[in-house]
Every structure is written in structure tokens, then in C-alpha cells.
Amino acid sequence: MKGWTGHILRINLTNRTHKIDTFGQEFAHKWVGGRGFALKVLWDELRPGIDPLGPENKLIIAVGPIAGVPAPNTGKTVVAAKSPLTGGFGDGNLGTRATEHMRKAGYDSIIFEGQSDKPIYVYIEDDKVQYFPADEIWGRGTYDTHDYLYKIYGKGVGILSIGQGGENLNRYAMIRSLEGRAGGRPGIGAVMGSKNLKAIVIKGSKPIPVADPEGMRKLGIEDLRKVGEINKQTGWSIQSTTGVLSWCNEVAALPVHNMRQTHHPDAWKIDGERLNNARVATYGCPNCTMRCGIAIRDHEGHESELDYENIGTLGSNLDIFELDQVGSLNYLCDDYGLDTISAGDTLAFYADAIEQGAIKGDFRFGDAEMAKKLLGMAARRQGEIGNLLADGTMRMSRAIGHGSEAYAMHVKGLEISAYNCKFCPGMALAFATCPLGGHHKDSWVITFEIKQTKRDSYGPEKAAKVIELQRIRGGLFEFIVACRFPWIELGWPLEHYPEYFNRVTGLTWSLDDFWKISDRIYALMKFFWVREFPDWDRTRDYPPMIWFDPSNADKDGPIAGKILELDKFNQLLDHYYEQRGWDERGIPTKKTAEALDLKDEMAEVEKYTRLE
Amino acid sequence: MPTIKITVKLIGPLINLAGFSEKALELPAETTVEEVLASLPVDPQRPKIVTRNGQAVAPGEKLRDGDRLAVSPIYSGG
């Protein structure tokens, strides 16, 4: 078997032992890697109902066959676990040197089980695994943690670490690597913290198993050059993802004031043009010629690397229109190891709940200094408010009550990324059906929705587009494990990816072979949720109810008086379920599961609910 | 000849390619969207999203006084 090492490193943190599991072609071809591997391991090994922050949960680090191989944007790694934020399947990816090192150390995946009795970090070098006390870095931010470990092991190693957020079990804590790279929005950093695992350092020295090493090297390096060239010609990384902010503002899809508003006259102050003008450094993931990380000096003088999601949620959604202050909030999130999207939305929800009189408090929209204090409290779970904020909007709204659930901007417990879908039914469907909760990662149909079709359509073409993008973004790029930006931002043809995959594995797969795997992974992710929540029904696939509330419609601007309609949204969900072969509750049918070779998984889920 | 006043807003790297971010234009009445696009120093082949006052607009549509035309490359949004 080429392309995979065939090895999974299994580390038990309770008794500090490790072993190397092997897997064969059947597993590799069925799940490929990254999200596919992580999901299958969690499905097979977790008992439903376990505490995501207890020793029974498992932290999975997984790469895919082309990860780490020199080819466009292959520096990514998937991190996954049962989510402490949503209670369902949770994963994310991040650019890190750990990707290449993991493969060179001889592993396609690493599973962390159990719970260390004391804070530790783990050092992995090829077959060697060592456990070190983390006393000197426990309680410190991710920047200090990285510096400390770089001093010991050198800058070239792969490091994945948590900050105070993960240590204190903040439910939207992430894992961080390199300058501003972070992954695992649904609290994967909290799972790492619950295991008392401060950091993972990894170094590998073996060759990555590639079927056609010379052919792959030549092709990969040439394509990296070409992607860099297209990036230059198009000027994409002048503003990287942040160009989208002014666009969202123009088309009334910007999150402002806890998503109660969709545009703002001051949005230009935090847009991509201002960001590029303030740029002091540029960062990127390994194996990337697009380097999308734009760093500015924040209000306190730190370098802070911003993208659109950070600015939309920590800036406009909080009515903060000073770029350096948005930079400060972003820097703090990175240092504490908190997801910027959930952190921003949670603070916005808190300010909104105060404004609505649902809870008493001093925080107001636009107050950057107070927002900084609150982030620190949330990261450390300080006091009643810190604890409340650390649990995210869904739990906060349940604790606060007074109707605040309606404006808690999450899906399935995961806060919504920076697109205000008051009047974007297709993008609302993308959030609603994302297998993690309110994430834009798996499907991003908003430009399609506004450019190619009628914005007010709830037709089957929108469901089809959401699924098409989920297959590519949430499937292909998550299981071969590569960054989607060359394709989505520069139009780098998808056909290149089976080419890389085949050179690495020696197989002759086409894109059509990949789509079946994407659909299989989607079906199993849904089974994972259903096994955790056996009373599953379609309301769990609904976006926040405030998007259906006519009193929340914009008073002015491009979508004045318009709002989503629930009965039509249900029709859109029907289109989606039908096209996926799922029943009216949103659960894959027996026929679908069988066609996707999920017989065993189907038998397991049938212990919890009936399948149609 | 009657004229109209419109604003053109460029988004993302189009700003750097065209050398301006936002501009007020005075144009003959009945000018179409595609006529304005053709006058911009931006590659006509490049896929774009064009909106008028926040709504998608077809190239052949005529502009009206006070319109705001936003021209953006196609983003994925990260």
C-alpha cells in the first residue's frame, strides 16, 4: 500500500503508554484520511453519551495521503473529537509543520486516549514517544508555549498547543500552531485540555511513502509555482479573505450587532483595504504559495494575523470598527487558544442579552476594552460571567432564558460564522446542514446565491449547490487533507487533486470516486449525531429562529423588509434531504446507507433509532 | 444630453488593479452596467459579481441616477 504509512499511533495518557496500530487497504480506501479517519475511529471507539471532557473522549490528529507532500497547499492537519460545545461530531483543520512531521514519523493518524493526572506535553520523534511535565507552560498562552518549545526543540519541529482556554475547558477552545494558525472550532482544544495535554511536539525523519516520488515532486513543485503565479496575477492575497467584508456590507450579509443588522456605514474602517494598508507581516501554512495571513499591529503593539471571519465576528458583530482593537481581540483569542468566531458571537450575544434586559451587566456593543477583559475571563472561566461565556451561546441562552434562545446565533450549539443570512436562504441552509453546526467551512454558497440565482429562491438548485460544495469542501479537501483556497479562490482545477492522489497512492481514481467517499462521510457524520441524540428531528437542522422573525427584517438597505420564511425553508430542507437520500427527519435512509457501504454503521445506529 | 450620477465601488484586489476604491461618475443617461464595466481598467474576462444597490444586476441593465455599482471578484470567504 503506497500513499499511506498504514500506521496509527495510539497514545494512552492515563498510563503513558503507546502502541502502533496498523490498518490495511480496505480502511484506507474507504475513509482515505483526515476527517474520514477521525470520524471512523470516533464512531467505532466512542460510546454514545460519554462526557466529551472526560477521559473516555479521544483526541484524533489525522492527515491524508497528499498531506505534507510538496503540492499546492498540503500543509494541513485535521483535529477531531466528540465536541464539548455541541455534543456531536467535531473537527477542524489547521496549517502546521506537524503535518509533514507526522507523515515523516510514520503515522497517518495519532489517537490520544485517557487523561494524564498532571499537565504534560508529549514529544514524538519517529517511533519514540516521551512525556514531559508541562508545569512551566501550563497557565501560559500559546505564544509563550510555542517559544518555550521552540527553544528546546528548534523552530523546525511541528507543534500543536492549547492556551488557557483549553486548559480551563472553555467549550470553544481551539488548537494552535505556527503564528496564527488554529483549528478545531467545536472545542477540540478543550478536549486536549481535559486530557491535561498542553502540547504535542512532533519530529519525523523517514521518507513519506509516495508511489511515484520523482513524478510527484516535479509535478507538485511546478504546480506550487503556478498557483503562486495565479495568486500574483489575480492579486488575491492583497486582501486575502478579507476582501469579502466590503462585499458582505454591500449586499447586506455582514454580521453587525449580534447579526441584528446586515450593514454598517463604518464597515470600511475594518475592511480588507485598510487591513492591507496596515499590514506589517505576511504569514502562511507550510507548502503554500498563497500565504493568506495578513498581520497588523494591534492596539497594544502585538502582531495579530487577521482574516475575514475574525474581523466579522470580533469586529462588526460587536460594533467595533477600529482595526487595531479588532486585532487585539484576535490576538487574545489566538493566545488564549479560543475560536475567534465563537468568542465574537458569544460576546455579541451577551451584549444583546444585556440590551434586551434578559441579563444585567456592564458590557455594551462597541466596548473593545471590556471585550478584552471578558475574553480573559472566558478563557480562564473566572467568576460567574467567565463561566457563562466559556460555555458558548447555546448554553448561555438556556441559562439566561427570557426568550434569549431566539437570538443565540448558533446551529447545533456551534456559533455561526460571519455571514448574516437574514435573507440568504441558500447560505442559511449551508449553516443548517453543516455537519459541525454553524460553520461556513463545508459549504459557502452565498456568492452563488447572490450572483447566479435569485436571492429569494428556495429552489432545488440551492440545495444542489450546497451539496456540491459540501462534497468538495467538506469531503475531498478534508479527507485528502489540503487547503481549498487554490481551487475556490484562484480557480485551480479540481482535476489536479486526483492527479496528486494517484501519484502518491499509485491508484487510478477519478473525482467521481471521491464523491462517493464524501457522501459516505456525510452520512456517517449524521449517524454520529443521531446516535448521540436519538430523538433527532429536522428542527436540529434549523438556523436561529430570529432569521424567520419579520420584526427582525432590515429597516433600510438592499434587503429592507425581507426575512427568511420558515415554510419555504422547510421546502428547501426537503430538497436537500431528498437529494442526499435522507428521510424527512434528516437521517440517511437504509437504501442510502447501503449504497454507501455503511451496513455495519447502519446496524449500530438502528439500536438508537429506526431508519426508513 | 441628460446625464446620471452613479458611484462605482471596487472590492478586493480590483482596487489595486484599477487604482481606485470608490469613484463618483457622471454618465450619459441610459448607460448600461456592461458599458461601465468595459470602461474600468479591469480584465473583462475575470469572473466578477456585480451588484447594484446590493442586488445582483444583469450586464445589459440600464443604470439610474444615484445607483451604487459594486464590482467584486468571486470570493469563497475562507
Ligand code: SF4
Ligand atoms: S491559503 Fe492560507 S490557509 Fe490555505 S494553506 Fe495557504 S496560508 Fe494556509
